Amino acid sequence: MEIEDQALKLIVDSPEGVLQSELWKLLKIDSRKCSRIVKKLLDSEKIDRLEHKSDGIKTYRLRQKKKILNPDLIMAGGELLPCVGCEEECSFEECPYLMDWMYQLAIEDYQEKSE
Incomplete structure (x- = not known):
């Protein structure tokens, strides 16, 4: 399974989404590579990225993009x-x-x- 697919699976499997600051740790990759993966998922409109502050530190919550129902x-x-x-x-x-x-x-x- 490609790393992008693994990232998407982690995001989809979490109802609340995954913090970007945690995603790179879960994938065991560096934060720069994680940022590139997140950008690809955002550009392909598979996920949404919402600003999130935790203990005064800004990060992003990544969630599966809701599909529009026909x-x-x-x-x-x-x-x-x-x-x-x-x-x-x-x-x-x-x-x-x-x-x-x-x-x-x-x-x-x-x-x-x-x-």
Whole structure:
């Protein structure tokens, strides 16, 4: 595994992100090489870098960049996925709202293939 991939994995695996001042230690590389890796990850838009102060010392918290969700993935028949904001305590296997939504999705898919 390349060092960039290792760095990205460490960042992605940490829900709060990783401090840049700790990342180079975790990767067992020097801080200059770590800075170059972070720049590549930033330039490729895989991570975000947020300023962080710890004991008066400035560093950066590195987090996985949040991907923008394609709204088409949660829409069917002009209706939003019913699970979004649902307060019912059901299982997805038995949810009538979800089944109706999936049925609508299947109809749309069939209609697109028939055209």
